[in-house]
Amino acid sequence: MHALSDSTRRDIVRRCLVSEASVSRLAEQYPMSFAAVQKHVAVLEQAGLVTKERSGREQLVRTDVEAVRRARTAIDQLEAVWRARVDRMTDLLNEPKGDTHEREER
């Protein structure tokens, strides 16, 4: 998930893991507009990292603990991919065989 690539979003996730908060109350904590924070929350929600629950006219944001755990393992895997990539590169030093290029993810 690239949803956690932004530091503001990471902080929102952290905050709402401690205690749920309305979008406005969240917005007060950051040096940006309400709309910006609302967008961040929307991104997090779409990524399944956070859930919103209506309470009166407020929308309470809460972090999904399991999603965070899932993200953690995703990070582990991503790291593994990278390591494998670099490993493969350095390996090619010793056993130089012909290889072809394929377009991959991005």
Place this chain on the structure above:
Amino acid sequence: MHALSDSTRRDIVRRCLVSEASVSRLAEQYPMSFAAVQKHVAVLEQAGLVTKERSGREQLVRTDVEAVRRARTAIDQLEAVWRARVDRMTDLLNEPKGDTHEREER
């Protein structure tokens, strides 16, 4: 290094680790213009991942093995940072203390 965040650049690094190649010969391998490849090489060169050596009218590109190794440890550290971040989040589940937000890297 974000220089390795692009798959084309990763492939260039890989290729030039196996055997050095001129920019044109590299460019032939990818579905993009010569200029685009040349830019990628420039990025890699500036990141110190690759060196160029003039040979006649060609410019031979070669991957710096040590730089790749350095990149590898950088990846390791980056992963550690992320893990620490997620760890800290999940930790907050158990010991909920008040905390303040600080803007960080991006």
Place this chain on the structure above:
DNA sequence: TTCACGTACAACCATTTGGTTGTACGTTAG
């Protein structure tokens, strides 16, 4: 010597991303 080749670089373009302001709308406090 000349001309094609390999290179560098500028100018431009489309897309993504994080931000803004403004508007619309439902809900609840007074």
Place this chain on the structure above:
DNA sequence: CTAACGTACAACCAAATGGTTGTACGTGAA
């Protein structure tokens, strides 16, 4: 009831990024 609040969303903006074409220039093959 009405006004203020909390929210959603559209429209716009600026910067970054990966791509393009076009131009300029040095060098080596013919």
